[in-house]
Amino acid sequence: MRILWVKVGGLWPPDTGGRLRSLHLVSELSRRHHVSLATTHAPGEDPGPLLAHLPRCEVVSVPYALPKRGSAGFALALARSWLTTQPVDLLKSVVPGLREEVRRRLEGGAVDLCVADFLVGTANIVLPGPVPTLFFAHNVEHLIWRRLARVETSPWRRPLLEVEWRKLRAAEARACSRATLTVAVSEEDAALLAARAPAARVRAIPTGVDLSYFAPGTSREDDTSLVFMGSMDWLPNEDAVLHFLEAILPRVRGEVRNVSFTVVGRNPGPRLRAAAARDGIALTGRVEDIRPHVLRAAVFVVPLRVGGGTRLKIFEALAMGKAVVSTTVGAEGLPLVPGLHFVRADDPDEFAQAVVSLLRDPGLRRSLGLQGRRLVEERYGWPRVAEEFEKRCEEAVTLGRRHTACRPSPAARAGARIAGWLPEGIKRHARPLRSLQARHGLIDWKLRFRRALPTRREARTGDAGPIRSILYVCRGNIIRSPMAASLMRRCLADLGRNGVVVSSAGLYAGRGLPADPRARAVARSFGFSLDDHRARRLTAGMVGQADLIVALDSLIEAELRGRHPRAGRKITRLLTQPGDRPARPIDIPDPYDGEEDDIRRCFELLRASVRRQSSGLFARETAPEEVEAYHAS
Known part of the structure; x- marks a missing residue:
C-alpha cells in the first residue's frame, strides 16, 4: 500500500504517548509498505533525527508552532470558534502548508490510503476525500475536555470548557462518519465513538510497548520513592499531579517518613512549579531517558482524574516490572486486572493507603511487577500491535474501493453546507434521526402518526401473551436499560414474581463495558447496584428469546421494528400515567451527555414508569398451563 500519514505536532522527540504509538506504527508499517509522513515541527527544530529514525519513510515536515494560550494565533482561533461550530482545538491546528501538501498528494493519485493521526489531523484533510481515509483516534477527545470541565473550579473557565467539549463531540462524530474507517485504541473508546456516530465503521486495536527498551532493571529501588511520568504541558497530567500533591501525598507522608516524589515530563507549568517548591518534590522537565527515574522508584503512581484513550505510561511501567497504583480513569481501556497487574484506587484515602501498603511490602511490589511484565510480553509488543493496525488499513482500502461509486453528489455536499448553518437546536433534535436507515425512519413517522390519532388507543403491554422474560433496550446499555432492568427486578420481587427473567441490551453497545460511573452512583443512592453489569x-x-421487548425511546422502537419485523407484537414502550386521556408511549431521554443530575432525573422517570408497567403486566396471575400453551404455539 501507498500510505500518506498526516500528523500535526510532529513525532519527534517521542516524549508523549501519542507520538510513541504513531512512531512505532509508522516504523513497522514502512517495513512492508510505502509510507509518506506529512507532519510539522516547531520553527528552529531540526527534523533530522526523525528522518534518521524512519529511514524507510518519505518525511515532509512543515515548520509550524501550535498557538499557545495568550498568543495572537490562539486568540484568532478562539474568535473564529465563537463565530462557528468548530472547536478551538481544531481551528488552531489548521496548518496551511501541511494542508496544501496533503491536498497535492491526494489529488496526484499516488496514494492508496490517508491516515489522519488524532482528531486535529482531520482539520488538514478534506473528508470524504479522493482516497480512503483512516481516522486514528488515540483518544475520545470530547471526553477529556468534558472531564476537565467537571474538575475546573474557575467560574469563568468552566463555561468555556463546557462549550468546547460539546463542539469537540460534534467534530468527532463528523470525523468518524466521514472517514472510511475509524480506529480507536480500546474497545471502550470504540464503543463511545460508535455511539455518537452509529453509521461509522469503528474498530479497535490494542496499545503496545517496546519490550526491549522498557525492561526490568538490576539496580536496587528506593523503598520510599514514588514517580509519575507524563508530559506536563498536557492538562490532564498537570491536574493529576496537583491533585496528588494536595489530596494524596500528605496522607502518604503521614504514614511513611521521608517519602520522595519525582515528576518526569516536559514543560511543567507555573502552578506545578510553585506546588513542587512548596511540597518538596522533584520536577525533571524533559529528560533523554526516563528509565532510570522509573526504575529507581518503588511505586509508579497514576492519579489521573481526567483522560481518554489508553495510558502508554502504565504499559511502560509494567514492562519495567514496576508496581502501579492507578485510578480507574488512569487505567481506562487497558486489559488489566485490579489486584493482579496493578492496584486500583479512586478515593484519595484509598489511593494513599494503597501506596503505603506497597511501600511497606516489597514482596507485593515484586509480585505485581512480575505479573505486569508477563502480560505485556505475551500480547503487547509493537510488532504484534502493528499487524492489527495493518489489517485495519487494508480493510479501509477495501471499503474505499467498494464505495468509490457512492461518493456524495454536488447536491448532497451543498445540502451538508446548508445544514452547517442551521440553528443548533434544530440540529440537536434532528441528529438522532440520522442514525436510522430510511426504512426505519419511515417506521418512526408511521408510529408517530398513528399514535397522534385521537381514536388510537395503545395496546396493553401484555398483549403479546404470558410473560416470563423481559428485555429492555437502549443505545449503549450502560445507563437507561440496565437501570430499567434493575427497577423491574425489584418490582417483580415485591410482587412475588421471581420466575420472570429480566435483562437489558443496547443497539450499539460495546460488549463488556461496565455501567456508566454516574449511573452506578445514582443507582447506589437509590439502593440499587449496577456494579456487576x-x-x-x-x-x-x-430478540427471539424475549417475550416482551421494551424500547426506551421512539427511535429505538423504530429501529427494533425495522431490524426485527417478525417480533413486532413483542415490542413495546413504557407508558404515561392513564387518566382522562389514554396512556401514551413515553420517551426516556438519553442522559449520557448530561450531568449526574440528569441521570438522577432519568432514574426517577424510569422508576415511576417501570412501576406502572409491572402493575399492568402482572395485574392478574397467569395459569401455568396458559404459559405453556402460549410458548408451544
Whole structure:
C-alpha cells in the first residue's frame, strides 16, 4: 500500500504517548509498505533525527508552532470558534502548508490510503476525500475536555470548557462518519465513538510497548520513592499531579517518613512549579531517558482524574516490572486486572493507603511487577500491535474501493453546507434521526402518526401473551436499560414474581463495558447496584428469546421494528400515567451527555414508569398451563 500519514505536532522527540504509538506504527508499517509522513515541527527544530529514525519513510515536515494560550494565533482561533461550530482545538491546528501538501498528494493519485493521526489531523484533510481515509483516534477527545470541565473550579473557565467539549463531540462524530474507517485504541473508546456516530465503521486495536527498551532493571529501588511520568504541558497530567500533591501525598507522608516524589515530563507549568517548591518534590522537565527515574522508584503512581484513550505510561511501567497504583480513569481501556497487574484506587484515602501498603511490602511490589511484565510480553509488543493496525488499513482500502461509486453528489455536499448553518437546536433534535436507515425512519413517522390519532388507543403491554422474560433496550446499555432492568427486578420481587427473567441490551453497545460511573452512583443512592453489569449488544437470539421487548425511546422502537419485523407484537414502550386521556408511549431521554443530575432525573422517570408497567403486566396471575400453551404455539 501507498500510505500518506498526516500528523500535526510532529513525532519527534517521542516524549508523549501519542507520538510513541504513531512512531512505532509508522516504523513497522514502512517495513512492508510505502509510507509518506506529512507532519510539522516547531520553527528552529531540526527534523533530522526523525528522518534518521524512519529511514524507510518519505518525511515532509512543515515548520509550524501550535498557538499557545495568550498568543495572537490562539486568540484568532478562539474568535473564529465563537463565530462557528468548530472547536478551538481544531481551528488552531489548521496548518496551511501541511494542508496544501496533503491536498497535492491526494489529488496526484499516488496514494492508496490517508491516515489522519488524532482528531486535529482531520482539520488538514478534506473528508470524504479522493482516497480512503483512516481516522486514528488515540483518544475520545470530547471526553477529556468534558472531564476537565467537571474538575475546573474557575467560574469563568468552566463555561468555556463546557462549550468546547460539546463542539469537540460534534467534530468527532463528523470525523468518524466521514472517514472510511475509524480506529480507536480500546474497545471502550470504540464503543463511545460508535455511539455518537452509529453509521461509522469503528474498530479497535490494542496499545503496545517496546519490550526491549522498557525492561526490568538490576539496580536496587528506593523503598520510599514514588514517580509519575507524563508530559506536563498536557492538562490532564498537570491536574493529576496537583491533585496528588494536595489530596494524596500528605496522607502518604503521614504514614511513611521521608517519602520522595519525582515528576518526569516536559514543560511543567507555573502552578506545578510553585506546588513542587512548596511540597518538596522533584520536577525533571524533559529528560533523554526516563528509565532510570522509573526504575529507581518503588511505586509508579497514576492519579489521573481526567483522560481518554489508553495510558502508554502504565504499559511502560509494567514492562519495567514496576508496581502501579492507578485510578480507574488512569487505567481506562487497558486489559488489566485490579489486584493482579496493578492496584486500583479512586478515593484519595484509598489511593494513599494503597501506596503505603506497597511501600511497606516489597514482596507485593515484586509480585505485581512480575505479573505486569508477563502480560505485556505475551500480547503487547509493537510488532504484534502493528499487524492489527495493518489489517485495519487494508480493510479501509477495501471499503474505499467498494464505495468509490457512492461518493456524495454536488447536491448532497451543498445540502451538508446548508445544514452547517442551521440553528443548533434544530440540529440537536434532528441528529438522532440520522442514525436510522430510511426504512426505519419511515417506521418512526408511521408510529408517530398513528399514535397522534385521537381514536388510537395503545395496546396493553401484555398483549403479546404470558410473560416470563423481559428485555429492555437502549443505545449503549450502560445507563437507561440496565437501570430499567434493575427497577423491574425489584418490582417483580415485591410482587412475588421471581420466575420472570429480566435483562437489558443496547443497539450499539460495546460488549463488556461496565455501567456508566454516574449511573452506578445514582443507582447506589437509590439502593440499587449496577456494579456487576456488563453491556451487551442486541442480537437476533436475544430478540427471539424475549417475550416482551421494551424500547426506551421512539427511535429505538423504530429501529427494533425495522431490524426485527417478525417480533413486532413483542415490542413495546413504557407508558404515561392513564387518566382522562389514554396512556401514551413515553420517551426516556438519553442522559449520557448530561450531568449526574440528569441521570438522577432519568432514574426517577424510569422508576415511576417501570412501576406502572409491572402493575399492568402482572395485574392478574397467569395459569401455568396458559404459559405453556402460549410458548408451544
